[in-house]
Amino acid sequence: MQGLRRQRPPDLRVKQEVILMKVYLDHAATTPVDPRVLAEMRPFFSQTFGNASSLHSFGREAKEALELARARVAKLISALPDEIIFTSGGTEADNLAVLGGVDSARGKKVVCSAVEHPAVLEPCAELGRRGFERVLLPVDREGIVDMHVAGRARGASLVSVMHANNEVGAIQPIAEIAKFAHDGDAVFHCDAVQSAGKIPVDVRKLGVDLLTLSSHKIYGPKGVGALYLRKGVKLKPIVFGGGHERNLRSGTENVAGIVGFGKACELALREMPRESRQLYSLRDRLLKKLLAIDGAALNGPRGAKRLPNNVNVSFGAIEGEGILLGLDDAGIAVSTGSACSSKKLQPSHVLLAMGRRPEQAHGSVRYTLGRSTTARQIDFTARKTAEVVARLRRMSPFKPGEDLSGVDFGGHHEEYVE
């Protein structure tokens, strides 16, 4: 045996540098599964694994769990359990609402706001291809649907307006819009994927016929969602098969996922008052610090008209993807409305609809806070953002506040030819 080698003491200085504070501020994209949700889901993979349609004990246990989850989801939005249809997520629920909710007997016209998520915009576009007239309701500078133009929804078969916007957090006057839609005999759908769990969602008070929820935005698992269908409202299925979910969404239920979604709804309802108070305070703390950066401008409304967890700021003279990558290097996760980080090379349609110029949309960064966000993380994020912005500004040919409208040196995107 060789002599004992003297052990070197651990170098604490080096170690400290390695430990990086990870800050997740992209909760509008998705949230981590809450440990309490995961614990509730666990038995439903290999123990209570039955098919909820089977008559034996395995099936009955699964069915029981499914119905408990249905009641919990319903409770979050003050609905009845049999008004809940489980789907594979928010996107499918939106598609089911739009494509299954229109009825050409009520008119071949479909209306939605200009700031909807693609999960609503695209099925509406599909209806356009199927011969429907398609109308986009414009929004004001804060991203809120202008009630003065609500007249354009007249004669619609279906009207769809989201409760809160995923990019800028603008909360829409849903009750007013729903009333307007109903005066015209239209069915009214509302995408509440971003608002649920953050602000109260009461389907009776909102007066909606259809409402979309998604599990993974409220600390539940991905790939699960629900569509609320008010009693008496007609809906046609878009998926055909074994007749599950009252024949409106065939396919063996994702029991474990739905159980998790149910638990997530229960937790969201219970923790919303405390959590939203904390989020409002952290949101405004971040907002104040970011807006202190020279050339920074807020996108979307302030105060109660904005989701408690959303901050969206455009930094002049620089581009959002650069900021995102710079913050990522510091362990901070955010998102951007820049075209350069979208698949379609188009800047955010939401910011453009709000009257922002393309370069402002390119320079926008979204920070969405969550259950685990702390004041320390907020302060760190604001400090790092200021650093990254300053670094990118030193590289930029423009100064913040410089008017870039009409500036064009040619040689850009479209001229890329093989």
Place this chain on the structure above:
Amino acid sequence: MDFYSEKVMQHMRKPKNVGEIKDADGVGKVGNPACGDVMFLYIKVKNDRIADIKFKTMGCGAAIATSSMITELAKGKTLEEALKLSRADVAGSLGGLPPVKMHCSNLAASALHAAIQDYLSKKGVALVAAKRVKKRR
């Protein structure tokens, strides 16, 4: 979106030759704020060689990395050699770019060519480059 190569990230984090040359012999400006990326490229020419080169870019990670890369590729080259640098050279030197980001390397090559063209036209020399990136619609 596809992810960036480590090489792109290195250039993004620590870009080379950032800045402006006040008494530049040629300046190339390309891009459009509405599209997201704008590059200004400055060159100093000595004995038909690019003696110094600097850039200022507003743009995404790929725009910054390709700007940095092209300055490295062009530095010390003769004008003739520099004019032959293409977006494929830029992208290749960076270990590739995600397909949706290829336009950014196009922009970097255009900026270099525009700067050289600016220098030559100031000297009254007609540009005879065979392989030129299409400019301005």
